[in-house]
Amino acid sequence: xxxxxxxxxxxxxxxxxxxxxxxxxxxxxxxxxxxxxxxxxxxxxxxxxxxxxxxxxxxxxxxxxxxxxxxxxxxxxxxxxxxxxxxxxxxxxxxxxxxxxxxxxxxxxxxxxxxxxxxxxxxxxxxxxxxxxxxxxxxxxxxxxxxxxxxxxxxxxxxxxxxxxxxxxxxxxxxxxxxxxxxxxxxxxxxxxxxxxxxxxxxxxxxxxxxxxxxxxxxxxxxxxxxxxxxxxxxxxxxxxxxxxxxxxxxxxxxxxxxxxxxxxxxxxxxxxxxxxxxxxxxxxxxxxxxxxxxxxxxxxxxxxxxxxxxxxxxxxxxxxxxxxxxxxxxxxxxxxxxxxxxxxxxxxxxxxxxxxxxxxxxxxxxxxxxxxxxxxxxxxxxxxxxxxxxxxxxxxxxxxxxxxxxxxxxxxxxxxxxxxxxxxxxxxxxxxxxxxxxxxxxxxxxxxxxxxxxxxxxxxx
Amino acid sequence: xxxxxxxxxxxxxxxxxxxxxxxxxxxxxxxxxxxxxxxxxxxxxxxxxxxxxxxxxxxxxxxxxxxxxxxxxxxxxxxxxxxxxxxxxxxxxxxxxxxxxxxxxxxxxxxxxxxxxxxxxxxxxxxxxxxxxxxxxxxxxxxxxxxxxxxxxxxxxxxxxxxxxxxxxxxxxxxxxxxxxxxxxxxxxxxxxxxxxxxxxxxxxxxxxxxxxxxxxxxxxxxxxxxxxxxxxxxxxxxxxxxxxxxxxxxxxxxxxxxxxxxxxxxxxxxxxxxxxxxxxxxxxxxxxxxxxxxxxxxxxxxxxxxxxxxxxxxxxxxxxxxxxxxxxxxxxxxxxxxxxxxxxxxxxxxxxxxxxxxxxxxxxxxxxxxxxxxxxxxxxxxxxxxxxxxxxxxxxxxxxxxxxxxxxxxxxxxxxxxxxxxxxxxxxxxxxxxxxxxxxxxxxxxxxxxxxxxxxxxxxx
Numbered sequence: 001x002x003x004x005x006x007x008x009x010x011x012x013x014x015x016x017x018x019x020x021x022x023x024x025x026x027x028x029x030x031x032x033x034x035x036x037x038x039x040x041x042x043x044x045x046x047x048x049x050x051x052x053x054x055x056x057x058x059x060x061x062x063x064x065x066x067x068x069x070x071x072x073x074x075x076x077x078x079x080x081x082x083x084x085x086x087x088x089x090x091x092x093x094x095x096x097x098x099x100x101x102x103x104x105x106x107x108x109x110x111x112x113x114x115x116x117x118x119x120x121x122x123x124x125x126x127x128x129x130x131x132x133x134x135x136x137x138x139x140x141x142x143x144x145x146x147x148x149x150x151x152x153x154x155x156x157x158x159x160x161x162x163x164x165x166x167x168x169x170x171x172x173x174x175x176x177x178x179x180x181x182x183x184x185x186x187x188x189x190x191x192x193x194x195x196x197x198x199x200x201x202x203x204x205x206x207x208x209x210x211x212x213x214x215x216x217x218x219x220x221x222x223x224x225x226x227x228x229x230x231x232x233x234x235x236x237x238x239x240x241x242x243x244x245x246x247x248x249x250x251x252x253x254x255x256x257x258x259x260x261x262x263x264x265x266x267x268x269x270x271x272x273x274x275x276x277x278x279x280x281x282x283x284x285x286x287x288x289x290x291x292x293x294x295x296x297x298x299x300x301x302x303x304x305x306x307x308x309x310x311x312x313x314x315x316x317x318x319x320x321x322x323x324x325x326x327x328x329x330x331x332x333x334x335x336x337x338x339x340x341x342x343x344x345x346x347x348x349x350x351x352x353x354x355x356x357x358x359x360x361x362x363x364x365x366x367x368x369x370x371x372x373x374x375x376x377x378x379x380x381x382x383x384x385x386x387x388x389x390x391x392x393x394x395x396x397x398x399x400x401x402x403x404x405x406x407x408x409x410x411x412x413x414x415x416x417x418x419x420x421x422x423x424x425x426x427x428x429x430x431x432x433x434x435x436x437x438x439x440x441x442x443x444x445x446x447x448x449x450x451x452x453x454x455x456x457x458x459x460x461x462x
Numbered sequence: 463x464x465x466x467x468x469x470x471x472x473x474x475x476x477x478x479x480x481x482x483x484x485x486x487x488x489x490x491x492x493x494x495x496x497x498x499x500x501x502x503x504x505x506x507x508x509x510x511x512x513x514x515x516x517x518x519x520x521x522x523x524x525x526x527x528x529x530x531x532x533x534x535x536x537x538x539x540x541x542x543x544x545x546x547x548x549x550x551x552x553x554x555x556x557x558x559x560x561x562x563x564x565x566x567x568x569x570x571x572x573x574x575x576x577x578x579x580x581x582x583x584x585x586x587x588x589x590x591x592x593x594x595x596x597x598x599x600x601x602x603x604x605x606x607x608x609x610x611x612x613x614x615x616x617x618x619x620x621x622x623x624x625x626x627x628x629x630x631x632x633x634x635x636x637x638x639x640x641x642x643x644x645x646x647x648x649x650x651x652x653x654x655x656x657x658x659x660x661x662x663x664x665x666x667x668x669x670x671x672x673x674x675x676x677x678x679x680x681x682x683x684x685x686x687x688x689x690x691x692x693x694x695x696x697x698x699x700x701x702x703x704x705x706x707x708x709x710x711x712x713x714x715x716x717x718x719x720x721x722x723x724x725x726x727x728x729x730x731x732x733x734x735x736x737x738x739x740x741x742x743x744x745x746x747x748x749x750x751x752x753x754x755x756x757x758x759x760x761x762x763x764x765x766x767x768x769x770x771x772x773x774x775x776x777x778x779x780x781x782x783x784x785x786x787x788x789x790x791x792x793x794x795x796x797x798x799x800x801x802x803x804x805x806x807x808x809x810x811x812x813x814x815x816x817x818x819x820x821x822x823x824x825x826x827x828x829x830x831x832x833x834x835x836x837x838x839x840x841x842x843x844x845x846x847x848x849x850x851x852x853x854x855x856x857x858x859x860x861x862x863x864x865x866x867x868x869x870x871x872x873x874x875x876x877x878x879x880x881x882x883x884x885x886x887x888x889x890x891x892x893x894x895x896x897x898x899x900x901x902x903x904x905x906x907x908x909x910x911x912x913x914x915x916x917x918x919x920x921x922x923x924x
Contacts, residue, residue, distance in 0.1 A: 033674075034674075035674050035675075035676060035694070037693050037694045037695070041693075162659060165659055165660070166659060166660050169660055175656045175659075176638050176655070176656070176697075193638070193655060193656075193659065194637045194638070194655075197624065197627055197628060197637075197655065197659065198627065198628050198631055212495075212496075212497055213497075214497060214499075229718065230718050230719075230722070231499050231503075232497070232499045233499070233715035233718070234715075235638075235697060235714070235715075252697070252714050252715075252718075253695035253696075253697075253714075256691065256692050256695070256714075256718075256721070257692075259718070259721055259722075260692070260721075260815060263725050264811050264815065267729060267807060267811060268807060268808065268811070270807075271800075271803050271804050271807045271897075272800065272804060273804055273807065273808065281812070281815075281817040281818075282808055282809070282811075282812040282817055282818055282826075283812075283817065283818060283822060283825060283826070283829070287829060287832045287833050287836065288836070290829065290833045291833055291836045291837055291840075294801075294804050294833070294837065295837060295840060297800075298797070298800060298801060298804075298837060298841060299840075299841070299844065301796065301797070301800050302793070302797060302841055302844060302845065304796075305792050305793040305796040305797065306793060306845075306848060308792045308793075308796075309789035309790055309791075309792055309793050310789065312788055312789045312791075312792065313786065313788070313789040316785055316786075316788075319785060319788055320782065320785050323778055323781060323782050324775065324778075326774055326775070326778075326781055326788050326791075327771035327772065327774045327775040328771055329771075329774075329788075329791070329792075330767050330770045330771055330774065330791075330795060330905055330909065331764070331767040331768060331770075331771050333792060333795075334763065334766075334767040334770070334901065334902070334905060335760070335763070335764065335767065337799070337901065338733075338734065338759075338760060338763050338898050338901070339756075339760065341733050341897060341898075342733050342734060342735055342756050342760075345729060345730060345732075345733045345735065346730065346735065346744055347744070349726050349729060349730070349744075350743070350744040350745075353722060353726065355743040355744055355745065356743075356744055356745060360745060363745055364744075364745070367745070367749060367752070370749045371749050371752045371753055371756070374749065374750070374753045375753055375756065375757060375760060378753075378757060378761075379760060379761070379764055382761065382764060383764065383768075386768060435733075435803065435897065436800050436803075439796065439799065439800070439901075440796070443792055443796060447792065
């Protein structure tokens, strides 16, 4: 990506060097060539490498309006650090200027004593609104929305509406869709700034507004919020309460982070990592939290692996007579796990992108059956030849491995296709520990298939 | 998510019933209660369940302007199907009305003969532009952008600019940021519609425009495009050619799909599924393409598993003397794979979200070391007790498993943390087959650790 200044890393190095010399003004001058998001990124690095003090001094040297923008781009924990290092007066300024939804995000991150110190200085009306917003559950549409939107009445003309917009100003993204409300605060329709700008001044808002609009409820989960934005491609979606009163809007820029967060959660669940209520960065999460998030499913899988072990021990007579079979056990178990995981991942992704539907189960299984036969035959042939030619084992051993291999791949693919769909059917997240679950089950089944096939082909009683 | 009409599924059922009776008008009336994105979703289902003919008849009954919107929301393959089923006149209408970037997407999906039939009827200027756009590499910024943007001159006043915007109209998202160009087509600055609307009519564009803007190059990869949108949170970003001439803009709604696509690619790579040049839906991809995408890494892993098998066979004397150890082999190998995969997934995600940086490698390893000791001790104790109390094995066997377990978990976590960072360091995608690679290596190492520990503790010569 090109930004206007393509020398990001070089300039960051320069700034750090200036800061180490104490040449703050020079550092600031280089910094000021960048847009707020870039300055925030640099400050993050400075904070990490040179420590809080230098980063805060530099932050305080930014022009006031720039500093608010930069602040809104910083990650939550850095915001909290900065808030604790600057004066009350500076805090008040930043809080006053921040967009409402950013303000709520900051307050959610701060320690309670600082929050109450800030709220004390906030005008009563806004304080009530903040408290209301802080009460929406984490991850709900309510916690993502901002109450800053343009409200119009349906009897306004285009000229009235534009004059109103000019008067209230309103920041950034929130201006491009305007909301028409009844006297009872219920949402009546939506009109875009585009429509207002290209329409005749004398037209009435009621004739221009769209009444077939999409909306969200304050208690909708953020996953549904992300779905709605992906599906409709709107810049903003209004959020209403249970009485259909307009309480806020969600803008697309805030949804990009949600999409990232939801995907990350899915991926982590797939490998059996439990999420915290509030997602923290990898490095910010303490050792014991990491242990707590990872241990439960590891214990579960350990039990499954113990069962596999016991199953294998049932075939002790087979193994002790043909000890070379032990060397092929990982091959069968590993192939089962790998092929099953591939299928499960494709299906989980397909389900979450709505490419695959529950009613497609038979199509999925039919496809996986054919794919697994092709893959199984190729892998079997490969292994058979290796066992005969390189390991110099008798053909019967090769045949045992080859036949087991086809059966294992077929089982793993069909199981890997069924499990996520079954999970979805009973209302469980299909991503939930898919990888470990599949490898545990295929381990068991693969070893039984292999040793059972061996006992039959080699004529050894179990 | 609530849309205005909350009875999506019920209404879809109704529409299908009407269609089966041939009551098309009734079906259309129900359909018309929905917004374009919803109608498109219903048509997709109708196409799948009732076949092309009924879906096309219904599509043709939509009011013309609605039909274009609906068309733009349909997936590429359904668009191609519909284009082939409607008349040239209808095609011309849809093509004329589609946003330019949607038009390019449609043309990319269509068979060559239809594309040339469509291009024949396109005015020469537009045809040249279309050909130019069709030439940008798949997945480049050029292939995502639209040439439909508002161009202003810096000597315009706000009143001039607004009058110009009103005159050219311009669709949907593309209107909210206006681009100021030099006479030589080079990009000079950006001014938002918001700024124009809230500023005095007599002000000059040159005084209002932002000259510190972020831009992309036509050949930037779509991953960089997505990064830029996530980082800056803009509604649109201008795209320039190598001479810094403005050639188009990318709007945020087109980037949401890219984010999905890139994440899907990452996830699939993690489990060793190769992507096609053009991502197709799971069900649309043929059996042999599925085989082709999955086979290469499976073969690679098979070789790794063969090596593991040979390593295990080196310990034949240990295994044949204490055959019960075979039953604990899957436990050690499985635990190694599971714990290693957990760590690798967290690190890959951290890297792709920029939460973890290459220079954090020692922090990562230090954290994983502590986490792995905690997890290793808990898992070991659990296994030790189970082996003594339930399996009734001698304590030395339990100790062998317990000690190996701690070593395996430590190795797996440190390896799972190092591998993705090493991959990134040498410029390989960290997600590339992370899961299979890690389980292959930990399989080998785990079995060697286990059997080596056993041979020492149990005093058996290898």
